[in-house]
Amino acid sequence: MRKERDYLGEREIPDNALYGISSLRATEIFPITGEQFDEKFLWAYFMIKKSAAILNKELNYLDENIANAIIKATDEWKMLIKHIIVDPLSGGAGTSVNMNINEVIANRASQLIGKEIGYIKPIEHVNMHQSTNDTFTTAGKVAVISRLRELIEQVIILQDTIQKKEHEYYKIRKVGRTQLMDGPPIMLGQEFGAWADALARDRWRLNKVEERIRNVNLGGTAIGTGIGAPKDYILKIVEILRQVTKIKVAKADNLIDATQNMDVFAEVHGLLKSLAVNLFKISNDIRLLASGPNTAIGELILPPIQIGSSIMPGKINPIIPEYVIQLSLAVFSHDSLINHACSQGNLELNQFAPIIVHYTLKSIKFLKNSCFSLAEYINKIKVNEEKCEENLRKSVSNLTPLINLFGYEKVSKAIKEANYDLFKAIELLSKTENISKDEIIKKIKPEKLTKLGF
Structure with missing residues (x-):
């Protein structure tokens, strides 16, 4: 065991642990919720630390050997994230997360140059010219942009899958339904086409919203005034981050605004909610069209991918539509949470950045899973043409x-x-x-x- 001190006292840390006293204190203060960091968020945070080390070396604020060790350590991020022990929902606007990452990078960098843990400092070196308040939100935005691109790819796949069914089923006649009651006739392909067009709108909206979230407050430090950071660092740090991450972030015109206001997350999540609305509706439509199948509508034939009952033989349930509906309901609840948290920032900072970023990324993950699963499922759906004709005739x-x-x-x-x-x-x-x-x-x-x- 090694001993570490801060101004609150002393703690013993396991010798093989790369985290330090700040991280350990956070685990003592904040019980583990079971929530897991999005890996892309941690990658973005490590890349911010890498960008800062690169620039501080270039501007001669940081010793070259120390900077190079920090840069090398950040490139090992995937191996190092097992040492991130704080909970994603810890309090303090993300300070515990920032310090955990600072400590892990500093201690690993010390090892890389053959020095004892503690030689390279978490705050003086790794956190140079930074604050939790500009690094945490920036990491969140970089991660959200990256995950949004992945989500858009899944929306495209789902839209393409539905459009193939639209063409395949375009000549199949069936009864339309309004308020669940018989309505004028429609072609089955037209129903699928309406779903595809709804997703096309989601695809367009998500593509456009990246423009809204790419403005970051990195360089603004504590409250957006850049206190503690030199002007040449403030002017160039976002450019370095853009090069390192290959994400087209831009320095916000008003760093104070970008530090204290997180309404852009409410805007982004509102569009995620819109996608969830459409996925919910499509999934519910599939359930209804396949219902029965012998005693109700029964126009769609569901793929038999799982035994439907432990007591009723031969039963096939709409398990993927139900799965998607559940995840959509979770996104609806996340939207309410995020709206409330975004509105509750006080003065120069929103202290609830951890929950805002975490649940935005969680919603994106849920929607990616939904689109992927639904595309695979719809591709296997078949049509009971006889039932369509029978219902139409009646x-x-x-x-x-x-x-x-x-x-x-x-x-x-x-x-x-x-x-x-x-x-x-x-x-x-x-x-x-x-x-x-x-x-x-x-x-x-x-x-x-x-x-x-x-």
Whole structure:
């Protein structure tokens, strides 16, 4: 065991631990919740430390050997993250996280140049010209941009999968439904096409929102005034970060605003919520269209990817749509949480940055999983064409075009007298209006009602 001191006292640290006294204190103060850091967030944080070391060496603020050791240590980030022991939801605006990363990098850098742990300092060297308040939020934005790009790729795959089904099913006629009741006819492909267009809007929105989150406050240090950092560092640090991460971040025009206001996360998450809304709706539609299948709608045939019941043999459940709906509900709740946390920043800082960043990244992960799973699932869905035709033939909504011929009241009366039997209603109208059944049927062809061929 080694002993480390801070102004609060002394603690013993395991010899093989790369974290230090600040990290240990954080684990004593904040019980572990079980939440896990998004790996991309930790990568972004290590790259911020790398960028600072590169620039501080270039500007001669940091000894070259120490800077090189820090840079080399940050490149080992994937191996080092096992030493990040603080909880993602620790308090203090992310100070515990920043210090844990500072300590791990400093101690590993000391090892790399053959020095004892403690030779390279977490604050004086690794954290030079930085604060938790500019590094934490910047790491969050870099991570969100990176994860958003991954999410967009999954949205594209899901949209493409649905569009293939749109073309495959475009000539399959079926009954449409409004308020879960029979409506005018529609082509199954048209239903899939509507889902695809909804996702196209999500794809566009998520592409555009990157512009809103790329402005970072790195260099602003504690409250955006740049206190403790020289001007040449402040002016260039974001450019170095852009080179290191290959993410097109830009220095915010107003570092004070970018330090204290996190409304951009509310904006970004609002668009994530919009995607969750569409995924929820698509998943629920699939459940409804496949329901029964023998005693309800039963127009879609679900892929048998899991046994549906421990007691009912042969049952197949819509497990992936249910999975997506659950994750969408979680995103809805995250949105409320993030909106509230973003509004609760006080004066020069939002102290709730950890929960804002964490749940934004968690929502992106949930949505990526949803899009991936739903694309795989929809690709395996089949259609019960006979059921589609059977349901369509039974629907009195087929008579909607006859309103132009006979009027709303006469058609409604025939439907009611026929006890909502389509063919009986046609027979009644044929007799009362002195027109052949064949002529009536020609007027209500589903091809015309769905505009197929026009």
